[in-house]
Amino acid sequence: MYVETSLASYLVAWPSESVVTEQILRAALVPAKARADAAHIAIAAVHGMDYLLTWNCRHIANAVTRKRIDQLLRGAGYEAPVLCTPEELLEG
Secondary structure (H helix, E strand, C coil): CEECCCCCCCCCCCHHHHHHHHHHHHCCCCCHHHHHHHHHHHHHHHCCCCEEECCCCCCCCCHHHHHHHHHHHHHCCCCCCEEECHHHHHHC
């Protein structure tokens, strides 16, 4: 499980994270000003996390963009983590 924090990641950086981050930004799934949010999604996907827990419903745990993010990540060869708030995870 990857819990989004204000830091980019506690995980070791992999070059593929940057590639996926750029793909997310180029597809305008996350605005350029929210590069860190795109990186959180990329880090979770590249490292094979099952969930990305966040309170960021604007760019990450957003019902409108979740499906598109999932499609982009699968197209890039990664299993998309479940993007949700801690509350959503606890609800089941």
